Amino acid sequence: MFDLIVKGGTLPDGRVADIGIEGDTISAVEDLSGAEAGEVIDAAGDLVSPPFVDPHFHLDATLSYGLPRINASGTLLEGIGLWGELKQIVTQDEMVERALSYCDWAASQGLLAIRSHVDTCDDRLLGVEAMLEVRERVRDYIDLQLVAFPQDGFYRDPTARANTIRALDMGVDVVGGIPHFERTMSDGAASVRELCEIAADRSLMVDLHCDESDDPLSRHVETLACEAQRLGLQGRVAGSHLTSMHSMDNYYVSKLLPLMAEAGVAAIPNPLINITLQGRHDTYPKRRGLTRVKEMQAHGITVGWGQDCVLDPWYSLGTADMLDVAFMGMHVAQMTSPEDMARCFDMVTNQNAQILGLEGYGLAPGKRASLVVLDAGTPIEALRLRPARLAVVSNGKVISRMPREDAELALPGRPETVRRRHKAGR
Ligand SMILES: [Zn+2]
Numbered sequence: 001m002f003d004l005i006v007k008g009g010t011l012p013d014g015r016v017a018d019i020g021i022e023g024d025t026i027s028a029v030e031d032l033s034g035a036e037a038g039e040v041i042d043a044a045g046d047l048v049s050p051p052f053v054d055p056h057f058h059l060d061a062t063l064s065y066g067l068p069r070i071n072a073s074g075t076l077l078e079g080i081g082l083w084g085e086l087k088q089i090v091t092q093d094e095m096v097e098r099a100l101s102y103c104d105w106a107a108s109q110g111l112l113a114i115r116s117h118v119d120t121c122d123d124r125l126l127g128v129e130a131m132l133e134v135r136e137r138v139r140d141y142i143d144l145q146l147v148a149f150p151q152d153g154f155y156r157d158p159t160a161r162a163n164t165i166r167a168l169d170m171g172v173d174v175v176g177g178i179p180h181f182e183r184t185m186s187d188g189a190a191s192v193r194e195l196c197e198i199a200a201d202r203s204l205m206v207d208l209h210c211d212e213s214d215d216p217l218s219r220h221v222e223t224l225a226c227e228a229q230r231l232g233l234q235g236r237v238a239g240s241h242l243t244s245m246h247s248m249d250n251y252y253v254s255k256l257l258p259l260m261a262e263a264g265v266a267a268i269p270n271p272l273i274n275i276t277l278q279g280r281h282d283t284y285p286k287r288r289g290l291t292r293v294k295e296m297q298a299h300g301i302t303v304g305w306g307q308d309c310v311l312d313p314w315y316s317l318g319t320a321d322m323l324d325v326a327f328m329g330m331h332v333a334q335m336t337s338p339e340d341m342a343r344c345f346d347m348v349t350n351q352n353a354q355i356l357g358l359e360g361y362g363l364a365p366g367k368r369a370s371l372v373v374l375d376a377g378t379p380i381e382a383l384r385l386r387p388a389r390l391a392v393v394s395n396g397k398v399i400s401r402m403p404r405e406d407a408e409l410a411l412p413g414r415p416e417t418v419r420r421r422h423k424a425g426r
Pocket residue numbers: 056057058117209308
C-alpha cells in the first residue's frame with residue numbers, strides 16, 4: 001500500500017513507469033498495476049520530472065519592481081545603484097512577504113530548490129535575517145540555500161568583509177563575492193583568494209558573481225579555478241555569469257577551460273539577464289554577452305542555467321519558471337540539436353541539483369518524493385510549450401495542481417479543443 005502513486009508518466013529519459021511513494025520517499029519506479037494507494041495521480045501521456053532547481057537567484061530583491069523607481073537605463077550599474085536606494089527604505093517584513101509570495105510562484109511551477117544570494121552590505125543585515133526566516137518557513141516544500149553576497153564589494157565597501165563573515169556565522173550556507181566590482185583587478189583577485197580560504201576553513205561551498213562584464217581581460221574565473229584546486233574545493237565551487245568569457249581571446253580560453261575542468265569549477269550562466277544587461281556599451285555588431293556554454297560542456301564542466309532576477313531593480317519581467325530560463329538559454333547559446341535541447345532541460349533539473357549538492361534528488365527508489373507532472377510528452381516539448389504543471393509533489397505531498405490549458409475552438413469543421421502537443425512524424 002503506497003501513500004501516493006503517480007501513474008503511467010513518461011520520465012525525462014523516455015521510460016514509462018509508475019512511481020510509488022511512501023511517506024516522503026520514492027519506494028518504487030516500475031509497473032505498479034494492481035497496487036493500492038491512498039491517492040493516485042494519472043500522468044499517462046504526460047512528462048514526470050524531478051523538480052526544477054534554480055542555482056542563481058536574488059530572493060531579497062524579488063518582486064520589488066518599481067520601488068522606489070524603475071531602472072531607466074536597464075543597465076547592471078543603475079540596477080546596483082537602485083538596489084542601494086531601495087535597501088535603505090525596505091523593511092524586514094516586506095522582504096519576507098515578497099520572498100514568500102515568490103516561493104508560492106516557484107512551488108506552482110515545480111521549482112523546489114533555489115540558491116539565493118543575499119546582500120550582506122547593510123550593517124543591520126536585515127536581508128540576511130529576513131532570508132533566514134524565509135528559509136525556515138518554506139523548508140517543508142522548498143530547499144532554499146543562501147549565499148552571503150557582498151553586493152557592493154568585499155573590499156570596496158568598508159564594512160562588507162565583517163558583515164559577510166557575520167552572515168556566515170548566522171547560518172548562511174555558501175560564500176559569495178563579486179571580484180569584478182572591486183576597485184582594481186588585484187583587489188578582485190585578492191577577494192577571490194580570501195573568500196575561498198573562508199569557505200575552506202568553514203567547509204562551505206563558494207559561488208561568486210564572477211566576470212559579469214564585457215571586458216575580455218576580466219579573468220577572475222582563472223583565480224577562482226586556481227584557488228579551488230589549491231584549497232581542495234573541487235566540486236564545491238561555482239562561477240556565476242562568466243560573461244566576459246564571451247569576449248575573451250580564443251587562445252586564452254583554450255587554456256582556461258581545461259583549468260576549470262581540472263579544478264571542478266561549475267558555471268552558472270543566467271541567460272535572461274545576461275542577454276539583457278551585456279553588450280550595452282557596444283554599437284554594432286552587439287555582443288550577446290553569454291558565456292561559452294557548449295564549449296564548457298565539451299570540456300566536461302558542469303553548467304547550469306540560472307534565473308537571477310524576477311521583477312527587481314535589474315529585470316522587469318520573470319515568471320519563476322525555469323523552462324523560460326532554459327528556453328532563452330537554448331536560443332542564445334544556439335543549443336538547437338535534439339541532444340542539446342534535451343541537455344537544456346537536464347541543466348535546469350539534474351545539473352543544477354548537482355551544483356547545489358542536493359541530497360536524495362531524482363526519480364529512483366530511495367530518493368526524496370519530489371516531482372512535477374507537466375502537460376508535455378518529452379523534455380524538448382516541455383521547453384517548446386513551457387506548459388501547465390499539472391501536479392507538483394514535494395516530499396510526498398501534493399502542493400500544487402493546475403488544469404490543462406486547452407483552448408476551445410469555434411471553427412467549423414475543426415476540432416472543438418486544441419492543445420499544442422505534437423508527435424514527430426506522421
Ligand atoms: Zn546575481
